[in-house]
Amino acid sequence: MAEAHQAVAFQFTITPEGIDLQLSYQALNQIYLSGVRSWKKRVSRIRNRVIKGVYPASPSSWLFVVIAILATMYMRSDPSMGLIAKIQQHLPLSLHVSLSAQGQTMLSALVFSTLLWFSLILALRFCLKLLLSYHQWIFEQHGRISNTTKVWVTLLRLLSSRKPLLYSYQTSLPHLPVPAIKDTLSRYLESVRPLLTDPKFKRMTELANQFESNLGNRLQRYLKLKALWATNYVSDWWEEYIYLRSRSPIMVNSNYYGMDFLYVTPTPVQAARAGNTITALLLYRRKVNREELKPSRVPGTVIPLCAAQCERMFNTTRTPGTETDVLQHWQDSEFVAVYHKGRYFRLWVYRAGRLLSPREIEYQVQRILDDPSPPQPGEEKLGALTAGDRIPWSQMRKQYFSSGVNKRSLDAIERAAFFVTLDNEEQGMRGEDPAGNLDRYAKSLLHGKCYDRWFDKSFSIVIYKNGKSGLNAEHSWADAPTVAHLWEYTLATDAFQLGYTEDGHCKGEVDRSLPHPQRLLWDIPSEVQAQVHSSLAVAQALADDVDCHVFPFSEFGKGRIKKLRISPDAFIQIGLQLAYYRDRGGFCLTYEASMTRLFREGRTETVRSCSNESCAFVKALEGGEAEEQCRCLFKLASERHQNLYRMAMTGAGIDRHLFCLYVVSKYLGVESPFLKEVLSEPWRLSTSQTPVQQIELFDLKNHPDYISLGGGFGPVADDGYGVSYIIVGEDMINFHVSSKYSCSETDSHRFGAQISKALQDIMTVLTSDTKTSSSSKGTTQPQPKKLL
Incomplete structure (x- = not known):
């Protein structure tokens, strides 16, 4: 019980002579020092609020504005165009009595300078918000940047030149836009086309058209009203x-x-x-x-x-x-x-x-x-x-x-x-x-x-x-x-x-x-x-019931994939489509998590990775088509996947919009056969990439063994797979596969083997023309250096 006695700051006993108070100075000192830490945190929070509140300006810029205004007045010029005189007229009567005419002018100039400073800050923040609302840069090809984007980058660098705090950009981030309902329905129908037979696709198209012409526009109006009022029209409902x-x-x-x-x-x-x-x-x-x-x-x-x-x-x-x-x-x-x-x-x-x-x-x-x-x-x-x-x-x-x-x-x-x-x-x-x-x-x-x-x-x-x-x-x-x-x-x-x-x-x-x-x-x-x-x-x-399988894939990594000028994520996602097709004999609705943190309070959006283009490539490869044809189809599938990912990042996704329309319909007490069917569709293949965000913390060149395994999650559908992957360094990809033992059609280890084989088969197809041209020149294709 010694620690309990140390925690007592003071004790007292009542005696015939009065109260005997015994203070524990050690305990009181602990309380004092703990309080000091608490107050330091409060002061730090206040300081940070001021710094991020005026970002992209600095608190010291206020002094610069004040000096500039006073210097201009000293040169017998009125930068306020009469506003300082009007402010002086509206000063409280007590100040007119207590201050000289010069003092009143100085105070009025100080008030004007402060108002001007705040106006400049609001203007800068508005400009920064406009700049951050520009997303065309993400759709441009590497090495082919437009002049508009070059100017945009220059302006953004100028406004972001000051070192920001963690939350400095929060109020300057744009709000997540509500996509046009026609665009969302069109993209949705395109995403399910490879998964539906002709009669089922025709039926789904009719449901979508009925929804757009009747209930959809009504729900959309409510959603746009929420987007005007809320910081993010999705995140609070998504969380709840x-x-x-x-x-x-x-x-x-x-x-x-x-x-x-x-x-x-x-x-x-x-x-x-x-x-x-x-x-x-x-x-x-x-x-x-x-x-x-x-x-x-x-x-x-x-x-x-x-x-x-x-x-x-x-x-x-x-x-x-x-x-x-x-x-x-x-x-x-x-x-x-x-x-x-x-x-x-x-x-x-x-x-x-x-x-x-x-x-x-x-x-x-x-x-x-x-x-x-x-x-x-x-x-x-x-x-x-x-x-x-x-x-x-x-x-x-x-x-x-x-x-x-x-x-x-x-x-x-x-x-x-x-x-x-x-x-x-x-x-x-x-x-x-x-x-x-x-x-x-x-x-x-x-x-x-x-x-x-x-x-x-x-x-x-x-x-x-x-x-x-x-x-x-x-x-x-x-x-x-x-x-x-x-x-x-x-x-x-x-x-x-x-x-x-x-x-x-x-x-x-x-x-x-x-x-x-x-x-x-x-x-x-x-x-x-x-x-x-x-x-x-x-x-x-x-x-x-959870069947987990974790395996490092070290045959090659992003280094070799990027040499082919292909997005590593697109490569892996198309590989997952091939693996699933071989595992289950068909295609399924595929969920890939994308972030929407380009917008304030953004969380995630779904990239529907199973596309017409990826299915065409898989069918061609499995159907024994010529390798040149397979390469062309893979290129189209890769470009399509990258475009889908970019659209999801920039607020033009499908699923969060449809989800919010569904929530509005529930609040209004109306039923939508279309939304009900869309929201009940199972994601039999749920995937996510764990990003490596702080590469500078890990020196894989000198410490190649310090490789992160990443992480994983359970299966979303009872008859589906959950797949998480992390691209580590240049030569390794770690996979986490989960499924349920209770489903006789899934097996995490089997699917893991299918993933490994699919990635190697795709690489073989994509590099076969390179090997052919290299051998004709009498050279050999260099093999990637492995970590182990």
Whole structure:
């Protein structure tokens, strides 16, 4: 109980002589220093608000305007064209009495200068917004840039010359436009043409035409009205209806995972890996709070992306409700929640306003690992409530966790910066079955034991017994690229910045007077324990049904693909179409996630990768057409895919528009056979690329083993596949494939093999003419250098 006594700032006793007050100066000093940290954060927020509020100008530019106006007046010229005199006339009477005529003139000039400064800022921001609304640049071919785009780039660089804060561009980003309903319906019909027979396509065309001529325009008017009023006409409804209103388990169905390095584990010491990982995450949070992170940009350009998703990264949890869940975010948290062997702990990561060193956090984590106390009754599998259906969890939370010791402990988890699981298992590509162990590693991160993660937290970190790490992220608050950016920074900071001693421990000194991590207390009644058992059964059935397969494809990578002047993403997506055709004997509606963060509060849009052009190429290749014909068809398919991706990025997608029209129809209480059918179509192939955003953090040339495995997600359709991939370096692509064991028509390992073969077959076709021409000249085609 020593730590409890240290936490008491003062004690008093009543004696016959009066009250004897005993102050603990050490505790009071801790409170004082913690308060100083809090006030520093407030001052930093105010400062950042001012700096980003005047962007692209600077606060110091106000002084320049004032001096310029006063200098002009000194030269007996009136730059205000009489406005300064009018301002002077309208000054309060008290100022007329207390100030001389010269003083009144100076004050009026100061007011005019400030108003002029604000006007200039608004004009600059308006110009920046206009510039960021120009998207023709994305459709231009490399090396063939128009003069308009060249002028646009020059102007954008001039207005963005000042170093921006993380959120500096937010108010200058354009709003997501509402596409014309005729264009959306036309693009939709084109996307489903290769999937429908002639009679079915004719029927769908008739439904679309009826919708456009009758209900569609009415719904469109409401949607345009919302677009005028809301910052983003999609994002709030997308978050609510796609994520928060779902009553099924979020584990597997919604949450996704991220993996550690493929070949390297920086330390085998579990507590040390936890120490560095927690420190790196908190350093990233500090950068977010201080807005010191550089705004994300479109790779290779100066075009900024929306950073709104960073705001709820830490100190955030998803709380269950009967009809809809709610995202709760707290401004700050000085602790993390830790789970180990069925016990929950609150681990303070700040002391007296100071972030603990990695070695001190390791020391505290080791204390948790060494703690012999058993779980309290009902505590061990309590996390299963977050893994099962949402309504039972909501009912239990409201009835049994709204007061007393349970509320205090639940608050500690929900208000924590993030959640940490100290797992007893060993994971990674290891042992005699590295491929099988990678699959088990993915399943462990996706769902674990179904009770040893807190799936409601914005993200949970998992540190395994052998030092391997990973994360599980809740999806509603942000999309994968935001979490991937965080995870890239964490892995790089852990391995290359913080580092370890020769014996695998964190660097730094330890203050051994640190209070022990606080064990969270629970009073779990039998009703809650029964529900935990029921939720665990639901979650376990879901977890047991997931078939995960992770494999690195190292035959070639983006280096060889780009030499053919082909988009690596288009190459992979067409390869997935070929693989699916071979696996299932046909084509399916394919989902590829694209971002709309060129717009304010933008999230994602769907690229319908299965196109007429990609299907034509696959049929030609499988039908034994001549290689020259296949190459021409592949080029058309690749160009079509890139165009679809660009249209999705620039607000001309299909699915978010149709989704919002459907929501409006529900609000109006009208039924649309067309929208109902469109929204019920299954995505049997759901795909996503995990982008590598901070290449400068990883030196793959000198450290080729520090390759990220990326991450993955569960299948969207019961009879479909979920495919995630990350293009690492020049010579490797890592794939994550998921499906369900309960479907006899899918098999993740089989589909993984089909992907590998499809990519190699396409490369063979595309390079066969190069090899022929090279051999005729007496030269050989150089082979790409592999990482391993």
